[in-house]
């Protein structure tokens with residue numbers, strides 16, 4: 001057992017400071033355990049959101065030593081325990097209190113996504129390859145770490161013009177479903193702002209479900225938009241036939 005120092009953000013949307021706490025680290029402990037120990041022994045009013053402690057509910061996202069992480073899946077012994085470990089709330093979203101942020105903007109974005117629109121009366125039979133293609137996208141636990149780290153949402157205040165990587169993952173899962181009939185390309189190009197993504201891949205790096213957000217979701221969607229709106233051959237025929 002050793003003593004570890006955590007510097008935890010205490011405050012709200014108006015501001016706050018990092019407060020230092022000492023924690024008795026035990027083998028296998030994760031950052032969320034340390035936060036719970038602080039709540040139990042030193043700061044019962046420290047606010048943080050969590051639920052499953054198994055990396056599946058997506059609630060416990062925070063910035064640990066400046067990196068977006070699930071606190072319940074980040075072991076203390078992965079970090080340099082000889083130095084203070086900083087724990088801050090996700091920067092992209094408004095702080096409610098301490099480590100709890102207001103992620104409700106994401107749920108409003110979710111309502112804007114055209115839902116699954118299956119073809120009526122089809123006799124299509126799903127094959128394993130159809131399932132495999134979209135299965136990766138269904139693994140999302142809505143932790144919003146990708147939304148937090150994407151510079152378009154984080155620094156440029158483009159929140160209304162860009163839905164962010166989490167929702168491009170959802171759109172990819174719908175667009176690549178063989179039974180879906182909705183046309184989401186006009187919305188992807190305009191209201192959902194896929195053009196803002198410049199493929200930095202930061203979202204992919206932080207995804208705890210290891211979804212290849214950029215390569216498997218965003219780039220194929222960008223290609224569909226380009227094919228539809230910017231293909232010079234198609235544009236030529238459209239001009240020729242007035243389509």
Ligand code: SF4
Pocket residue numbers: 139140141142143144145146147165166169203206207208209210211213
């Ligand atoms: Fe979290 Fe990955 Fe889903 Fe983004 S895509 S919300 S990082 S699980």
Ligand code: F3S
Pocket residue numbers: 149150151152164165196197198199200201202203204214218
């Ligand atoms: Fe943002 Fe991911 Fe694109 S981090 S810029 S959505 S590649």
Ligand code: FES
Pocket residue numbers: 050051052053054055056057058059060061070071072073
């Ligand atoms: Fe559920 Fe961390 S508590 S993902």
